[in-house]
Amino acid sequence: MRFSQGQNLRQIIPVVVTGTVGAGKSSFIRSVSDIAPVDTDRKATDETALMKKKTTVAMDFGRLHLGNKISVHLYGTPGQSRFDFMWDILIRRAAAYILLVDAHRPSDFRYARKILSFMKQRVNIPLIIGLTHTDCKGAWSKDNVAIALGFVDEKRRPPIVILNPTQRQSVVQLLTILVQQVLQRTR
Ligand SMILES: Nc1nc2c(ncn2[C@@H]2O[C@H](COP(=O)(O)OP(=O)(O)OP(=O)(O)O)[C@@H](O)[C@H]2O)c(=O)[nH]1
Numbered sequence: 588m589r590f591s592q593g594q595n596l597r598q599i600i601p602v603v604v605t606g607t608v609g610a611g612k613s614s615f616i617r618s619v620s621d622i623a624p625v626d627t628d629r630k631a632t633d634e635t636a637l638m639k640k641k642t643t644v645a646m647d648f649g650r651l652h653l654g655n656k657i658s659v660h661l662y663g664t665p666g667q668s669r670f671d672f673m674w675d676i677l678i679r680r681a682a683a684y685i686l687l688v689d690a691h692r693p694s695d696f697r698y699a700r701k702i703l704s705f706m707k708q709r710v711n712i713p714l715i716i717g718l719t720h721t722d723c724k725g726a727w728s729k730d731n732v733a734i735a736l737g738f739v740d741e742k743r744r745p746p747i748v749i750l751n752p753t754q755r756q757s758v759v760q761l762l763t764i765l766v767q768q769v770l771q772r773t774r
């Protein structure tokens with residue numbers, strides 16, 4: 588367990604935000620961080636350029652204080668698998684993680700599964716799946732995405748939450764649930 592420096596000792600909870608390309612990882616961190624977030628977004632030059640102008644190439648970093656005891660450190664991964672060495676570095680120091688899946692890009696669901704299995708091979712820590720872009724045309728329902736990700740039995744799947752990463756309130760809510768899960772484990 589790590590604590591932050593300074594007068595107010597806060598327990599640091601490192602949380603990784605991972606997921607498919609363009610799912611909203613950088614937005615997630617940007618909308619809740621109470622310090623200026625660090626991003627490594629660079630001009631996209633490959634097939635990602637068809638979808639968005641910039642993509643994360645190393646990591647995002649942000650910080651959110653919850654109450655006066657907890658400091659959530661947020662590490663966003665790149666979406667592209669050519670940077671999966673960063674997924675490996677970041678997940679190994681995480682206390683929990685979030686997998687963001689863009690609900691209106693079914694062609695990416697198989698890739699989301701790949702990320703999930705990459706993480707599960709390395710850690711056994713609390714996980715929440717965040718469904719994004721549910722406001723966009725063609726978005727799949729939560730249950731159908733769950734099945735596409737391989738979770739056939741509803742009782743044995745991780746929590747799946749609908750959120751818009753650009754909206755602070757829904758991001759804070761999700762992080763609060765995740766932090767409670769981490770604290771329950773360490774008590
Ligand atoms: N309509 C809508 N737009 C969203 C939602 N989530 C994210 N976006 C938008 O999607 C775009 C991509 O978001 P980013 O935060 O850059 O995605 P990312 O996961 O960091 O992408 P990479 O680093 O390239 O993998 C941005 O324009 C966001 O504003 C959502 O739930 N609904």
Ligand SMILES: [Mg+2]
Binds near residue numbers: 612613663664
């Ligand atoms: Mg990003």
